Amino acid sequence: MVKNYKKKQNTGRLQYSQDDMVAAVLDVNEGMSERAASAKHNAPQSTLHHRICGHVQSPGQSGRSTALLQIEEVALAQNLATMGDFGLAFDLSEMRMFVKVHLDTMHRSIPQFADNLPGVDWAHGFMQRHKDLRSTRHCQNINRKRAAVSEVICQKYFDNLQTSIADIEPHLIINYDETNLTDDPKTKLMIFRKGTKHPERIMNTTKSSTSIMFSVTATGMLLDPYVVFKGERLQDSWIMCGPLNTHYNVT
Template identity: 30%
Template sequence: MSQIRRRVAGAKPYRNYTADTLRAAMAALDTEMSLRESEVNCKVPRATLNRKKTNEKELNKVGRPKVFNDALKEEFVQSIITAAAWGYPLTGLDLSLLVKSYLDRLGLNETRFKGNLPGRDWLKGFLQRHKSTLSVRFSENITPKSRCYPRDIKKILSRIKNYLGGC
């Protein structure tokens, strides 16, 4: 069962107004109209008008905070790209295990993941958000021509050694 959330009919509406409507409501407040009248005429919530009128800071985003920040997600993307460049593309399970090992290493327990292992929905959303840099492909069949020879293995190991700084 998918966990894509859809808006429920009759649920509390959030931002059911446009920026132009908000500007019109704020202009109406400047012409000595009350908050209540401006709310009724422009269909913008009174609390929003009051907050904008008194220059209060914007509220936090509605909903649960993200699991990872944008910088960390970018590190995951770069790790996936690097592994693919080395000739070891990651599968969805590999990516989930990478995230799990990261969380376990930091000693974090993410309650949204069962056993700290992200599910299919998180993986699908992650790939959807990064579809400009990541793609899902079928693996190629291994034929006798594409076998690894010792010279190929030495080449791969020298690349890894250069990447790690000649350890």
């Protein structure tokens, strides 16, 4: 279970500004003593000493340093958001495994990670530190063929359609749409860039589904719906209490 850490109020907060700390460091570099620079700019002397010695990994951050370097966390956050844009989103488990592979490849060992695998707490903490990512998004799985449809392909389709229906009467033009009701969609919480309107993940595997077809003519006449179940024989229980004027079939 993930631990929800709650800091006490008015504790662990920085009591100085980063501008004052930078000014104090500059004064020390110009010859002023650390004590004098600390008093002049109201910056803690111990913090000033650590900053000058280069012992601070994340300037301006209170509390314990992160397990990964700040530049690594920023790069990880940016790449996760980009992968989500490409339809190759990661979930939290895949993100943790990705970090482990990175550390193993770089021959680095992080004491906070068991066998270099970040824990669940670290993953949630990472998401809290990078608000431009969101892990609470259910995405729609689409295959690669559908993902490859571009604006140029759509434009060619409508150009060909306009030529094809040029001399056809409106009541003979039928628009047809199919909707699948999946029995086990198994949507997962994936990582996407903040503000993504249509989160999708490209996958080549699908689940069985029941197809419902709707058709309407160019004059506005709605045809009867058509339902197709997966199977070889149509069972009476499948159509019991179904909508009126509905046609049923099997694959």
